Amino acid sequence: MSERPAHGWQTVREEVLRRIAEKIWRPGDPIPNEADLAAELGCARATVNRALRSLSDDGLLDRRRKGGTRIARQPVGRATIEIPLIRTAIAERGARYGYRLIERQEAVAPGAVSAALGTAADAAFLHVVSLHLADEAPYALEDRWIVLGTVPEARDEGFEAISANEWLVRHLPFTRAESEFSAVPAAAARSGALDTAPGDALIVHRRRTWLGDKPITQVDMTFAPGHRIRTQQ
Amino acid sequence: MSERPAHGWQTVREEVLRRIAEKIWRPGDPIPNEADLAAELGCARATVNRALRSLSDDGLLDRRRKGGTRIARQPVGRATIEIPLIRTAIAERGARYGYRLIERQEAVAPGAVSAALGTAADAAFLHVVSLHLADEAPYALEDRWIVLGTVPEARDEGFEAISANEWLVRHLPFTRAESEFSAVPAAAARSGALDTAPGDALIVHRRRTWLGDKPITQVDMTFAPGHRIRTQQ
Numbered sequence: 008m009s010e011r012p013a014h015g016w017q018t019v020r021e022e023v024l025r026r027i028a029e030k031i032w033r034p035g036d037p038i039p040n041e042a043d044l045a046a047e048l049g050c051a052r053a054t055v056n057r058a059l060r061s062l063s064d065d066g067l068l069d070r071r072r073k074g075g076t077r078i079a080r081q082p083v084g085r086a087t088i089e090i091p092l093i094r095t096a097i098a099e100r101g102a103r104y105g106y107r108l109i110e111r112q113e114a115v116a117p118g119a120v121s122a123a124l125g126t127a128a129d130a131a132f133l134h135v136v137s138l139h140l141a142d143e144a145p146y147a148l149e150d151r152w153i154v155l156g157t158v159p160e161a162r163d164e165g166f167e168a169i170s171a172n173e174w175l176v177r178h179l180p181f182t183r184a185e186s187e188f189s190a191v192p193a194a195a196a197r198s199g200a201l202d203t204a205p206g207d208a209l210i211v212h213r214r215r216t217w218l219g220d221k222p223i224t225q226v227d228m229t230f231a232p233g234h235r236i237r238t239q240q
Numbered sequence: 241m242s243e244r245p246a247h248g249w250q251t252v253r254e255e256v257l258r259r260i261a262e263k264i265w266r267p268g269d270p271i272p273n274e275a276d277l278a279a280e281l282g283c284a285r286a287t288v289n290r291a292l293r294s295l296s297d298d299g300l301l302d303r304r305r306k307g308g309t310r311i312a313r314q315p316v317g318r319a320t321i322e323i324p325l326i327r328t329a330i331a332e333r334g335a336r337y338g339y340r341l342i343e344r345q346e347a348v349a350p351g352a353v354s355a356a357l358g359t360a361a362d363a364a365f366l367h368v369v370s371l372h373l374a375d376e377a378p379y380a381l382e383d384r385w386i387v388l389g390t391v392p393e394a395r396d397e398g399f400e401a402i403s404a405n406e407w408l409v410r411h412l413p414f415t416r417a418e419s420e421f422s423a424v425p426a427a428a429a430r431s432g433a434l435d436t437a438p439g440d441a442l443i444v445h446r447r448r449t450w451l452g453d454k455p456i457t458q459v460d461m462t463f464a465p466g467h468r469i470r471t472q473q
Contacts, residue, residue, distance in 0.1 A: 024415065024451060028390065028412070028452065028454055034410060034411070034413060065415050067415060078413065080409070084417060085322055086417070086419040087321075088318065088321060088471075089317075090319060177267060178263075179260070179261070179263075180267060180299075180300050180312055182298050185472055186472075187468045187470050188443060189467065190424070190443040190465075207425065208424050208442065210423040219254065233422075235420045235421065236421040237420050238420075239417070239418055
């Protein structure tokens with residue numbers, strides 16, 4: 008390739024971004040076709056094509072077979088949250104991981120849990136509550152209901168040395184997951200294990216998973232005060 | 241196509257899911273190649289291929305050119321959050337949208353804001369605080385800093401009839417966004433506009449956007465008590 012970077016597709020991309028930033032081209036506006044742009048900018052049509060593809064992949068251009076290419080209107084943004092193992096998340100912060108089992112018992116789940124997962128109201132669950140620690144400080148409280156009809160071998164696991172979070176990931180994949188993020192006052196049940204002060208607010212990640220049509224689990228992961236869930240896009 | 245659904249790729253997919261659910265195949269295990277599976281299940285190899293592709297798209301299988309196909313280990317889950325216009329989110333709930341401007345002034349931003357966006361410490365910002373309402377009840381408080389160096393024409397907009405959220409989406413796309421989700425006590429500044437009680441916890445979505453290397457804005461969208469951010473996967 009004899010094309011030098013200074014005249015490459017990145018330069019064309021920058022020029023399109025400049026025109027958008029200076030409102031020469033506004034959301035919804037059509038832009039010239041590739042041949043005209045190539046002639047105007049003095050580069051190969053393939054170079055323009057590569058630049059427009061990159062901008063289109065970023066969601067900045069709408070390219071339609073009929074009607075040509077337009078500057079995208081962006082009614083919906085997206086943020087992708089990665090949900091790592093808690094142990095991995097703590098290790099990635101350079102902290103020492105700790106784990107403590109608080110409660111483990113076979114029980115019938117609250118009606119809201121069995122209804123959301125789609126089990127019978129009297130289905131058998133294993134209820135496992137545990138604490139994840141980073142450098143000895145509470146990091147997240149895991150309050151989990153496991154559907155024993157789907158995962159009967161959870162009965163044989165004490166969850167004293169391994170968290171249900173990690174055991175399930177190792178044990179069984181899922182095909183569908185629902186997540187809900189909300190905020191709760193520290194005064195909410197059990198949050199005492201997180202060493203909270205009365206006025207604290209906590210972020211909760213509730214997650215349900217299924218394998219095919221078989222419900223696996225619902226978990227509330229409640230994070231210690233100050234926790235932030237970050238994404239890039 | 242003479243293939244009947246009962247013998248189609250969905251049936252093969254269900255059979256693979258059954259073997260995973262019954263731990264015949266566990267995370268990390270290799271599975272038979274397509275030809276062997278097709279022979280075992282009495283169907284065409286293309287049917288097996290289609291089923292395995294679907295399971296791979298769902299993240300349940302790791303398909304490698306060398307080493308064949310394995311049941312995936314799933315160290316990282318993902319949740320994709322859609323970030324609609326607030327007005328659109330309210331309309332989708334079937335509620336009547338309302339908007340009220342609380343404050344609009346040109347100002348220097350707090351150091352944490354300019355540093356995170358990468359502007360000079362004394363860069364000019366427009367600070368716009370407003371309230372979004374659903375059926376007359378507070379829904380979200382928008383506290384936004386707009387970089388006037390990137391968006392100088394925001395000076396000409398009063399934000400009395402249109403929110404900065406909507407004006408920016410109509411006005412300027414972005415190429416990069418960072419999001420942070422956290423929980424704050426209702427006692428935090430300004431949350432009074434959300435009609436909170438003292439013990440409430442609120443979820444905050446902080447978002448920063450850039451167009452190329454030009455910073456556009458930082459916004460804190462603080463939602464009324466009880467708000468949940470939902471995702472499916």
